[in-house]
Amino acid sequence: PTYSTQGAFVAADGTPGPEFFVGSGQSPHLAVGGDVALVVRSVTNRSDTRNLHDDIHGTCIHSDGTVLDGFVISNRPGTETAPAVAWDGSQFVVDWWDGHSGITQQPRADIYGARVSRTGVVLEQFAVANSSQPEDTPFVAARDGLTVFAYAKFYDEAPYAAYRITLRTAQFPSPDPVALPAAPSNLAASHDGGNFSLTWVDNSTNEIGFKLERRTAAFAPNWGEFARVGPNVTSYAAGPGLAGDFEATFYRVRAFNAAGDSGYSNEVSPPRVRITGPPVGSTYDEPATVTVTADAADADGQIARVEFYVNGVLAGTDTTAPYAVTLNALPAGDYNLRARATDNGGQTATTQDGTAGFGVFARPSATITSPAEGANFPDAPASVQISATAQVPPTGQSGEFVNRMDFYANGNLIGTVGGRLAAYNFEWGNVAAGAYLLTAVPTTNWLRTGTSNSVRVTVGPPPPPAAGGLYYHPLPNPIRLLDTRPGQLACDVPGAPLTGGGTRTEAARVACTGIPASAQVIVGNATVVNSVPGATGGFITLYPSGASQPTVSNLNYVAGQVVPNAFTVGLGSGDGAFNIFASSSTHFIVDIAGYFAP
CATH class of the missing domain: 2.60.40.10 (Immunoglobulins)
Known part of the structure; x- marks a missing residue:
């Protein structure tokens, strides 16, 4: 079960006021010190579902009705419960049943205690009774600097073994008067893949720690403390925050010590970003053209840019809404998408890996x-x-x-x-x-x-060749002479695309092709695979080596296309080669089906 502690102010004539929520937990006990009351209680720690146990928490309540944020007094391993509290004139003194030294169901438990300032700062923890015999049922009373601890201790001695009421007294020094700490500054925040991080400048030399607070525009509109860190700490990182989908989250930080809390740092809200297209799990056929879109917003500034990553590699950047990048000529595979927004203050937000992506399938x-x-x-x-x-x-x-x-x-x-x-x-x-x-x-x-x-x-009957003419000789099987794409199977695999505006000379009479030295013309199929980064449209011209480039083309293409076409091209008389001119950079394939020779 889950328990909560409620409270109410009671007038001098015994009339109760309205109830209010103090905090989660059970077994509450209260002490009053001037205009501040401290409520201590036992709260179940659910951080490890295999080992549920209780910790000791406290909440300060001011006489004007303000209920301050709760805080942890002790959260050591093992169950801690049955707390009691008293005011000794300058500080609160708390004790409780502590099972961390033995098995939580007994046979062994101790009594531990702590001093707590009026501002909710734990000044010291100490053992009240930790003998080899069980101690139980703690209570504490205090006045004018004198504290009396009462508890039941098991005595295993003649004439019989039994629990007996035991008292211990203590006098604790008053907390040293200190000045309030200086407020931190330069708070910055970022959201990264479902996690968030904060950094700030520590301007104080006497803080005990820092309190971190946040709120959201709608999900949790009131400021609430979500973490505390120790002195001289200037950063914090954790898992997902309170914000729902694409909701602005605001953060602020303040320092604290025994004297109280500093002023707040500046408030910050990191940018937000989410991928809106394509729909998760979309599929395309290769070579695919896919437009990736994203929403981005910033509650305390402006979006400077949105970067799009595909499988961890930056694929494009957009500086104006609507934010998008188009991916061209994508081969078959799985594509994971991530977007990163940066605002004008340098704060960032990144979508989470694995939440957006699509697939490209190879065609039959x-x-x-x-x-x-x-x-x-x-x-x-x-x-x-x-x-x-x-x-x-x-x-x-x-x-x-x-x-x-x-x-x-x-x-x-x-x-x-x-x-x-x-x-x-x-x-x-x-x-x-x-x-x-x-x-x-x-x-x-x-x-x-x-x-x-x-x-x-x-x-139909083939025309008879003229005297001294050429005869067509088909190859037993087509031969792939050239494939510029890396890792392919061909006679010639340069591993790099054709250079835009350049000419490549390709030898055809090579052992790999089986084309004899007598061949003067080759016949085959040429294919443009225009999948290079930054692909643009263009054309291909094939002509014999040693000849002038003609003003015609064998193939025309646009960005992202795969375009085949048949060709017939003469070979240079000396080297048996032909030229390939590409007006723009592209991958290119040449398959030879046969040749003409005398």
């Missing part, structure tokens, strides 16, 4: 396995058998699988095959003579789509 993909690149069907109209397999990467949606494959020729839908199949086979019939670029689009049970490789085929 398909591979056309038949017909081969460059295949020719000499008789028109022809029947072309197309086969494709589908893949869902591990970074796709949980439980996702491909259940439909759409086939395209020159960008036009030519057929659909449904079902969860190991291979998707489609017969494209009555195909007229011509050249065709075949692609496939897989669709999953999550209605997400992907891309495939492209395969070029021709229908």
Whole structure:
């Protein structure tokens, strides 16, 4: 059960006034010293649910009805209960049953005491009786500097063992008169991921400690003490404060000693910040473009900036509301979001890790396995058998699988095959003579789509080559010649994107590709992966090494895009290489399907 202590002022004729709340706890006892009364009580300490025990607390009440903040008189391990208090003329004297020396259910307990000033400062703790035998039922009386402690002590001696009333007397020195401490200053506060911290300047040389107070605009509008720290301490850090979601919290600090409390420091309220978008748990397909938004406010100043962090790395800063940052070309993965607001006074607030984030899933993909690149069907109209397999990467949606494959020729839908199949086979019939670029689009049970490789085929008899002309030679399997992205599999992996405005010379007649020295032209597929930081739009031009750059482009792209396109490019007569010009920095992939040679 939870107990509370109530109080009331009683007139000289015995008429009670209205009740008021003194504090939590039970077994209260009261003593009056001039215009101040001290109420002592036993309060259950619930900080460790496995070891609940009682501590001794006190509350000072002024004759004008002011109930001051409660304070701890003793909170040593083990149960402390049954407090009593008396006024000796200059200070309060408290004693209580103390079980820290033995088992709380007895067989052993002692009597301990403390001196407390009129301002609620614990001046000294001491043992009243701590023999090897149990002591119990404490009481105290005092007057004019003389204090009498009474308690029951167990005597194990002839003619019989029993508890007997025992008295001890003491004379305590009066508290030394001291001046009030000076008020602290330069209080600053910050909220960081659900925790908060305070710092201040100590302007006093005679404080016993500092009292920390706070209030909120609505949740707890009245000032209340939430912590005390010792002398010469100038900072405090703890877990979440009183404030509810996005509610302003105000803090102030004052020093205290036996003479009383100092004035207050300045009042401060750190900024507040919360991420408002995207909704927690949102998902996107790669390459994703995501806008992150946040609210920020400051009760005693202005917001100077809001910084956005993605997986602990600064991704952008906004200095004007509404606060937002856009993330471009995000690959598959989990993204944790954090926002940090700074006000014009340098105070900060940071959202808590793990409370905002989203996921980006890799798209499904398909591979056309038949017909081969460059295949020719000499008789028109022809029947072309197309086969494709589908893949869902591990970074796709949980439980996702491909259940439909759409086939395209020159960008036009030519057929659909449904079902969860190991291979998707489609017969494209009555195909007229011509050249065709075949692609496939897989669709999953999550209605997400992907891309495939492209395969070029021709229908109808191929034109005979001119004397001394070039013949097309398809490679048995396409070869990835270049991939600028780090950690990829390709013949050439530079690990850095193309330089904007620069030209890269790429050798094609290398052992990795299987392209012979007689090859004069290569045929393949080029892909822009525009996911570099600060990506912008641009174009790619491919041309033979040693030749002048033409004023045309093979690929055009915008920021964040993945754009493929087929290409045919001649090779330099001397080095068998070709040039790649990029108007802006981007990652680039070159796949070779075949070559022309005599």
